[in-house]
Amino acid sequence: MSTETDVSGPSETDWDKAHDSPEFKELRSRLRRFVFPVSALFLVWYLLYVLLADYAHGFMSTKLIGNINVGLVFGLLQFVSTFVITGFYVRYANKKLDPLAEKIRTDLESETK
Amino acid sequence: MTLAAGVEGSSPALNITIFGLFVVITLFVVFRASRNTKTASDYYAAGRAFTGPQNGVAIAGDYLSAASFLGIAGAIAIYGYDGFLYSIGFLVAWLVALLLVAELLRNTGKFTMGDVLAFRMKQRPVRAAAATSTLAVSFFYLLAQMAGAGGLVALLLGIESKTGQAFIIVIVGIIMIAYVLIGGMKGTTWVQIIKAALLIVGALAMTLWVLGMYGFNLSALLQGAVDKAGKAGEALLGPGNQYGKTGTTKLDFFSLGIALVLGTAGLPHVLMRFYTVPTAKEARRSVVWAIGLIGVFYLFTLVLGYGAGALVGADKIKAAPGGVNSAAPLLALELGGPVLLGLIAAIAFATILAVVAGLTITASASFAHDVYANVIKKGKASPASEVKVARITALVIGAVAILGGILANGQNIAFLVALAFAVAASANLPTILYSLFWKRFNTQGALWSIYGGLIVCVLLIVFSPAVSGKPVDAKTGKSASMIQGVDFHWFPLDNPGIVSIPVAFFLGWLGTVLSKEHNQKKYAEMEVRSLTGTGAEKAVSH
Numbered sequence: 157m158s159t160e161t162d163v164s165g166p167s168e169t170d171w172d173k174a175h176d177s178p179e180f181k182e183l184r185s186r187l188r189r190f191v192f193p194v195s196a197l198f199l200v201w202y203l204l205y206v207l208l209a210d211y212a213h214g215f216m217s218t219k220l221i222g223n224i225n226v227g228l229v230f231g232l233l234q235f236v237s238t239f240v241i242t243g244f245y246v247r248y249a250n251k252k253l254d255p256l257a258e259k260i261r262t263d264l265e266s267e268t269k
Numbered sequence: 270m271t272l273a274a275g276v277e278g279s280s281p282a283l284n285i286t287i288f289g290l291f292v293v294i295t296l297f298v299v300f301r302a303s304r305n306t307k308t309a310s311d312y313y314a315a316g317r318a319f320t321g322p323q324n325g326v327a328i329a330g331d332y333l334s335a336a337s338f339l340g341i342a343g344a345i346a347i348y349g350y351d352g353f354l355y356s357i358g359f360l361v362a363w364l365v366a367l368l369l370v371a372e373l374l375r376n377t378g379k380f381t382m383g384d385v386l387a388f389r390m391k392q393r394p395v396r397a398a399a400a401t402s403t404l405a406v407s408f409f410y411l412l413a414q415m416a417g418a419g420g421l422v423a424l425l426l427g428i429e430s431k432t433g434q435a436f437i438i439v440i441v442g443i444i445m446i447a448y449v450l451i452g453g454m455k456g457t458t459w460v461q462i463i464k465a466a467l468l469i470v471g472a473l474a475m476t477l478w479v480l481g482m483y484g485f486n487l488s489a490l491l492q493g494a495v496d497k498a499g500k501a502g503e504a505l506l507g508p509g510n511q512y513g514k515t516g517t518t519k520l521d522f523f524s525l526g527i528a529l530v531l532g533t534a535g536l537p538h539v540l541m542r543f544y545t546v547p548t549a550k551e552a553r554r555s556v557v558w559a560i561g562l563i564g565v566f567y568l569f570t571l572v573l574g575y576g577a578g579a580l581v582g583a584d585k586i587k588a589a590p591g592g593v594n595s596a597a598p599l600l601a602l603e604l605g606g607p608v609l610l611g612l613i614a615a616i617a618f619a620t621i622l623a624v625v626a627g628l629t630i631t632a633s634a635s636f637a638h639d640v641y642a643n644v645i646k647k648g649k650a651s652p653a654s655e656v657k658v659a660r661i662t663a664l665v666i667g668a669v670a671i672l673g674g675i676l677a678n679g680q681n682i683a684f685l686v687a688l689a690f691a692v693a694a695s696a697n698l699p700t701i702l703y704s705l706f707w708k709r710f711n712t713q714g715a716l717w718s719i720y721g722g723l724i725v726c727v728l729l730i731v732f733s734p735a736v737s738g739k740p741v742d743a744k745t746g747k748s749a750s751m752i753q754g755v756d757f758h759w760f761p762l763d764n765p766g767i768v769s770i771p772v773a774f775f776l777g778w779l780g781t782v783l784s785k786e787h788n789q790k791k792y793a794e795m796e797v798r799s800l801t802g803t804g805a806e807k808a809v810s811h
Binding site for chain 1 (some may be wrong): 318350353357358361362363364365367368369394405461486487488489491495505507508509512513522523526527530550553556557560561564568569628706790793794796798800801802803804
C-alpha cells in the first residue's frame with residue numbers, strides 16, 4: 157500500500173466493526189438525510205432560475221418597483237437562498253453531526269492506543 | 270491620444286509604483302512565512318495551521334480571479350443582466366462544495382485530489398488519472414489568467430506592442446514563481462489573503478461611491494445605465510442580451526450554467542485549500558467564510574457593472590484597450606481619478622498574480638505527490654525528494670504559464686475560465702461524488718469517468734465554434750473564434766458541459782458495473798474516516 161493509509165491515526169483500527177456500528181449508521185444517515193435532499197433542492201431552484209432567465213425573457217423583465225424587475229429579484233433570491241442554506245447546514249452540522257462524529261472518533265482512537 | 274497613454278487619464282508610472290509596492294510587501298510576507306516551511310506538509314498544505322476564517326479569505330482570494338472582477342463587471346456594463354448570471358452560478362456552486370465535498374475530502378486526503386480518488390482504488394492508475402485532469406484544469410485556468418495579464422497591461426501601463434506585453438507577462442510569471450518556490454503553500458496563502466482583502470475593500474469603496482451618487486437607490490442607478498445606453502438601454506435590465514438571440518445560444522447558456530454550478534467543487538486548486546486547515550470543522554468554517562465574502566463581492570460587481578454602464582458608457586468601454594475587461598478600471602478613473610485607477614489596477618494585477626500562484630502550487634503538488642511519489646516511486650519517495658520535485662515542477666509550470674500567456678494574449682478571459690469549469694465539472698466532480706458516496710464505485714469506474722469526461726470535454730471544445738468557424742465580424746474583420754480562417758467545428762455549442770458532464774457520470778457508472786472489483790474493507794475505512802475524521806492528518810506545530 158502507498159503512503160496514504162498508515163501515516164497517521166490508529167493502524168489497527170477495526171474499520172469494518174466501526175462501519176457496522178449503529179452509531180456510525182446513525183451518523184451516515186443524518187448526514188445523507190440532510191445533504192441529499194438539500195442539494196437536490198438548491199440545484200432544482202438554480203436550474204429553474206437559469207431556465208427562466210434563458211427562456212422566459214418577458215416574465216423576467218416584468219418590472220416590480222421602479223426598475224427592479226422579476227429577474228433581478230429572482231437573482232438576488234439565489235444569493236439569499238445560498239446564504240440561508242449555508243446557515244442551516246452549519247447549525248445542523250454543529251448540533252447533529254459533530255457531537256456524534258466526535259464520539260465515534262474518540263472511541264476509535266482510544267481503542268487502539 | 271498617443272498609443273503610449275493606455276487609457277486616457279491613466280498614469281502608468283503611478284500604476285507601476287502601486288503595483289510594485291504590493292509586490293514588495295507580499296514578497297516580504299512570503300519570505301517571513303517561508304522560514305517554517307520544512308516538511309512536505311508545510312510546503313503543500315501550510316502545515317495545516319490556517320484557521321477557518323483565514324482559509325475562507327484565502328479561498329475567496331483564489332476564487333475571485335480577474336475573470337470575476339474585470340470580466341463580470343464588464344459583462345454587466347455591456348450586456349446588462351446576462352453578466353449577472355455568471356456570478357450566480359459561481360456563487361451557488363459553493364453549496365456543492367459545502368454540503369458534499371469539503372469536509373469529507375479534508376478528512377480523507379492528505380495533499381491532493383488524487384489522495385481521495387485513489388483511496389479505495391488501485392493507487393497508480395487512479396492517481397495518474399487524477400493528476401492528468403488536475404493538470405488539464407489548471408492549464409486552462411492558468412491560460413485564462415495569463416491571457417488576462419496581457420490585456421490588463423495594455424490597459425493600465427499603456428504598453429500596446431505585443432512584445433512589450435510579452436515582457437510584462439514574463440515578469441508577472443517570474444514574481445509568481447518566486448512566491449511559490451520561496452513561500453510554498455503558506456506564502457501563497459498569505460498572498461491570497463492580502464489580495465482578497467484589498468480586492469473586497471476596493472470593490473466595497475467603489476460600490477458605496479457609485480451608490481452614493483445615485484442616492485443609494487438601485488433603481489435610480491439602473492435608470493442611469495438605461496439612459497446612458499440610449500435606444501438599446503431598456504434591454505440591459507432583463508436577460509437575453511448576450512445569450513438570448515437564437516435557440517443555440519440559449520442552449521449554450523444553459524450548458525454554461527450547468528458547468529458553472531458543478532465546476533467549483535471539482536477545481537483542484539480550490540480542493541487543495543481544504544487541506545490547509547487542521548480539521549473538517551475548520552474546512553466547513555472556511556467555506557462559510559468564502560461563501561459570505563464571494564456572495565457579497567458579486568453583489569458589489571452588480572453595482573460596479575451597472576455603474577460603469579451608467580457613468581462610463583458601453584461605447585467608451587468597448588473602444589478602450591482591453592475592451593469589456595476595462596469596465597471596472599474605467600469606472601475607477603471616472604470616480605477617483607488616476608490614483609483610484611492605479612489602486613484598482615494594482616489590485617487587478619495582484620489578483621492575477623495570486624491566482625496563478627495558487628494554480629501553480631496545486632499543479633506542482635499533484636505532479637510531485639501523485640505522479641512522482643506514488644506512480645513512479647510507488648509510494649517510496651522521501652518527503653524531501655517529493656518537495657524537491659514539486660519545486661522543479663513549479664518552475665516548469667511557471668514557464669508553461671508564461672509561454673501560454675504570451676500565446677493566449679487577447680483571448681476572452683471569462684470564456685477560458687468557463688472552459689476550465691467545464692473540464693473540472695466533467696473530469697473531476699463525478700469521480701469525487703461517486704468516490705465519496707457510492708459504495709460500489711471502483712477503479713475502472715474512476716478511470717472511465719475521469720478520462721472519459723476529460724476527453725469528451727476537450728474534444729467538444731476543440732470542435733466547437735469557440736475554436737473555429739464563427740462568422741467574421743464585419744467591423745473588425747476577425748472571427749470571434751480562437752483560430753482564424755479555418756472552420757472545422759461540428760459541435761454547435763461553445764460550452765460542452767451539457768453533454769460532457771452527463772457522459773462522465775454515465776461512464777463512471779458503466780465502468781463500475783462492468784468490473785467486478787470492489788474493496789469492501791477500504792470502503793468501510795474510507796467512509797468511517799471521511800465522516801468522523803478518525804486518523805485525519807493533523808496540524809503541524811512549529
